[in-house]
Amino acid sequence: MIRHWTDIPDSVLDLLRKGTVIPAHPLALGEGAGLDPQRQRALTRYYLDAGSGGLAVGVHTTQFEIRERRLYAPVLSACAEAAEAWTDRPLVRIAGLIGRTEQAVHEAQTARGLGYHAGLLSLAAFRDASPDEMIEHCRAVAEEIPLFGFYLQPAVGGVPLPFDFWRRFAEIENVIGIKMAPFNRYETLNVLRGVAAARAEDRITLYTGNDDHIVADLVTPFTIVRDDEAITMPIRGGLLGHWSVWTKAAVDLHARCRAAQDSGTIPGELLALDAEVTDCNAALFDVANGFKGAIAGCHEVLRRQGLLTHTRCLSPNEVLSPGQAGEITRVTREHPHLVDDRFVAENLENWLS
Numbered sequence: 001m002i003r004h005w006t007d008i009p010d011s012v013l014d015l016l017r018k019g020t021v022i023p024a025h026p027l028a029l030g031e032g033a034g035l036d037p038q039r040q041r042a043l044t045r046y047y048l049d050a051g052s053g054g055l056a057v058g059v060h061t062t063q064f065e066i067r068e069r070r071l072y073a074p075v076l077s078a079c080a081e082a083a084e085a086w087t088d089r090p091l092v093r094i095a096g097l098i099g100r101t102e103q104a105v106h107e108a109q110t111a112r113g114l115g116y117h118a119g120l121l122s123l124a125a126f127r128d129a130s131p132d133e134m135i136e137h138c139r140a141v142a143e144e145i146p147l148f149g150f151y152l153q154p155a156v157g158g159v160p161l162p163f164d165f166w167r168r169f170a171e172i173e174n175v176i177g178i179k180m181a182p183f184n185r186y187e188t189l190n191v192l193r194g195v196a197a198a199r200a201e202d203r204i205t206l207y208t209g210n211d212d213h214i215v216a217d218l219v220t221p222f223t224i225v226r227d228d229e230a231i232t233m234p235i236r237g238g239l240l241g242h243w244s245v246w247t248k249a250a251v252d253l254h255a256r257c258r259a260a261q262d263s264g265t266i267p268g269e270l271l272a273l274d275a276e277v278t279d280c281n282a283a284l285f286d287v288a289n290g291f292k293g294a295i296a297g298c299h300e301v302l303r304r305q306g307l308l309t310h311t312r313c314l315s316p317n318e319v320l321s322p323g324q325a326g327e328i329t330r331v332t333r334e335h336p337h338l339v340d341d342r343f344v345a346e347n348l349e350n351w352l353s
Contacts, residue, residue, distance in 0.1 A: 024240060080114050283328045
């Protein structure tokens with residue numbers, strides 16, 4: 001079991017650090033409030049065959065309410081077992097961790113016992129806490145499992161986290177990555193500056209969760225000045241709810257972005273894709289209604305493809321907003337190069353078997 005990042009297999013750690021596509025894994029519900037094992041397994045198979053290098057389970061897209069329904073361990077176990085049975089290639093397994101310290105530590109222990117490599121740590125439960133309390137919490141959880149920091153946008157429950165928090169967080173020796181999802185250029189730069197100030201850029205790999213600027217994050221050579229020296233800190237991959245759908249297209253897009261970043265030449269047509277991907281995300285995540293239908297929007301795409309049978313979530317408030325389905329239809333029609341409906345149709349029967 002992995003307690004420290006040096007315990008992670010070299011092949012997995014290398015994949016993580018080079019950068020990869022990590023979908024935030026949805027929950028496949030049956031007719032009641034329990035799992036649909038066949039559909040849950042099919043989703044995992046889809047992500048692996050699409051070329052994803054990892055899975056993030058127990059995160060926002062998986063629905064935080066799984067804890068209340070005692071589904072946290074069963075869902076993590078189902079996804080891990082499906083992945084192990086489907087492929088033997090290296091795969092980064094990340095578990096979502098939430099709540100105050102006792103809960104987050106318990107979830108970290110559960111995830112570690114199920115073979116997960118790191119925990120994506122949400123601080124939403126620390127909205128009124130001091131920076132010292134938050135850092136103490138992070139250190140306690142880092143004693144149990146390597147950590148991925150998580151800057152979640154305030155619109156969906158995130159806590160504003162300043163530069164000094166990220167500097168102190170990056171100094172925690174068992175932190176191996178940060179998912180930046182404040183949907184804010186200024187706050188994204190604060191994370192980068194914090195990692196650089198902690199001199200942790202070689203240990204911590206940066207992943208985008210900024211669904212409003214996915215392509216821009218992946219191709220920008222972010223430069224931070226430290227002690228009069230320019231430090232280039234690329235964002236290597238993405239850990240995204242958006243990438244829980246149209247994943248084959250996302251893998252292809254990530255490869256293009258990484259090749260452009262490595263070459264130092266960013267084609268104009270690749271930059272143009274940033275706006276197109278953002279347009280798709282606006283429909284998926286229900287931006288027009290304050291992100292109320294974000295999970296349901298992803299479910300709707302998977303339902304249309306046949307991977308899910310409905311869009312129902314554990315919370316009765318997680319539903320498609322008026323007009324959202326039409327917006328999903330529009331972006332699917334206008335940006336066909338960013339969807340993977342044909343790929344899913346060709347493989348669906350196999351994934352459901």
